[in-house]
Amino acid sequence: MNSAASILNNPFLNKGTAFTTAERQALGLVGTLPSHVQTLDEQATQAYAQYQSKANNLEKRLFLMTIFNENRTLFFKLMADHVVEFMPIVYDPTVADAIEEYSHLFTDPQNAAFISVDDPDSIEATLQNAADGRDIRLVVVTDAEGILGMGDWGVNGVDIAVGKLMVYTAAAGIDPAQVLPVSIDAGTNNQKLLDDPLYLGNHHRRMAGDDYLAIIDKFVTAERKLFPESLLHWEDFGRGNAQVILDKYQDQFLTFNDDIQGTGMVVLAGILGALNISHEAITDQKFVTFGAGTAGMGIANQILDELMRAGLSETEARSHFYAVDRQGLLFTDTPDLTAAQRPFTRDRSEFANADELTSLAAVVQTIHPTVLIGTSTQPGTFTEAIVKDMAAHTPRPIIFPLSNPTKLAEATAADLIKWTDGQALIATGIPAGDVDYQGTTYHIGQGNNALMYPGLGFGLIAATAKVLNGETLSAACHALGGLVDASEPGAAVLPPVGQLTTFSQKLAEIVAQSVLDQGLNKEPISDAKQAIAEMKWTPVYPENN
Ligand SMILES: NC(=O)c1ccc[n+]([C@@H]2O[C@H](COP(=O)([O-])OP(=O)(O)OC[C@H]3O[C@@H](n4cnc5c(N)ncnc54)[C@H](O)[C@@H]3O)[C@@H](O)[C@H]2O)c1
């Protein structure tokens, strides 16, 4: 039998003051808690009052994390009751502050697995120890080379894996005991961390190249061996590794890159939502992706897939894209192109002024895009002049400044509404409040992969999918359609975070059905909805431990 301490210190078992008198007797907890027994609702009310007394968002987050560390059920009960309020606290943008301060604020490893490249022989033991016998179905792994748009944060980046998993549970209902956050500490090139004696990661520069990929392979082998039923989710890897890793493994087992595929999905869903409002066709759009990195090219590929499904040839579909990075518009002869950028380059001969297309302003002026996506990490780059120029050539410009966190956004929703006289169809990476402009209230969709990956992942896991393919991704992108009343003035292009659980459920069902329709399920499953319902976890205490 467990000792009292091992129960009270186990966040997957602990109920704190909600252990009933009978449970206290049965579990050897008599006298280890104050005598009054509380309900989960009472605990949640008390905790929420404390939460509200905290001075700022980081303090609020730290308070919620103590509850997370002690009692997962109570944490997710609170999250279920206050999802709109808590999302920006446990996830983007406050998670960014927590990552920057991680080593200084550290109090608890949060049941994550900490893999060190300096100890490759311990990878399997690391995963096994962190899982501690739990039936892991979902792993979020980061090496933190590209945390949001903030660059390299070494072991501190583990918080993004923890945060993504919180959203999975809150949105879709994966059992928090079935998830595992993983940090691969490959070192860091962040000099500030290397110079900081309190930094908790390896104090050396990042391992790269074949040695690094061999460690990744070792991790993958151990992960598949220990958790063969799991979905392996990659988060915030560097531009040079993210696509390489996805390409290597995506046909072998159930795996997903959130920055490439999750972002591609939410942007396509947002564009479909915008076109629903403007009544335009996707095949008539011209797309400028500003910041042609992991997310930017993931987005381009997901839209390309959609254009081809709409009947365009690949060549014709590619002609709708203009990829812009530091160098300006990317041409076939631009130096230092990435493998993902190359197929989206343009020929210089297409433009009389090709040599001048070195800035976003020049590209917008020449091309007259109808869709402008920002994944550049460069704040304020969607300037008033650029946005007005775009709006002068298209009635309903679709503009998604997606760089996170808040301080890196290419523009604010309020400015975009003002500069386009209310015509822009907008989604932002971080949550944005309503914008009141000339008598209309504009709701702003959150163009964040958090709208998509929980439902997608849960559907894949519940359906026991062998792999994730383009067919399922496409089905998921269309799943959010019809949730927003497009005829309402100021309608958002994506459904609100307040409906996260509802649309994650719908998304999961559509994804699971797509898996079954393609015969990609490992286990015999006949009813997608039932499989989802059976797997779904809700934050209530089980009657007995
Ligand atoms: N909202 C979302 O769901 C979501 C999802 C993924 C990424 N993002 C955000 O997108 C941004 C990029 O993330 P990523 O993973 O693609 O990073 P990345 O490093 O792979 O890509 C960033 C790209 O921007 C380019 N860039 C840098 N400075 C530039 C400049 N001055 N002009 C043009 N391009 C420039 C870089 O060269 C690089 O190609 C981050 O801020 C991240 O938070 C948002």
Ligand SMILES: O=C(O)C[C@H](O)C(=O)O
């Ligand atoms: O983490 C987020 O908020 C979204 C995205 O995955 C990012 O890297 O910015």
Ligand SMILES: [Mn+2]
């Ligand atoms: Mn990310």
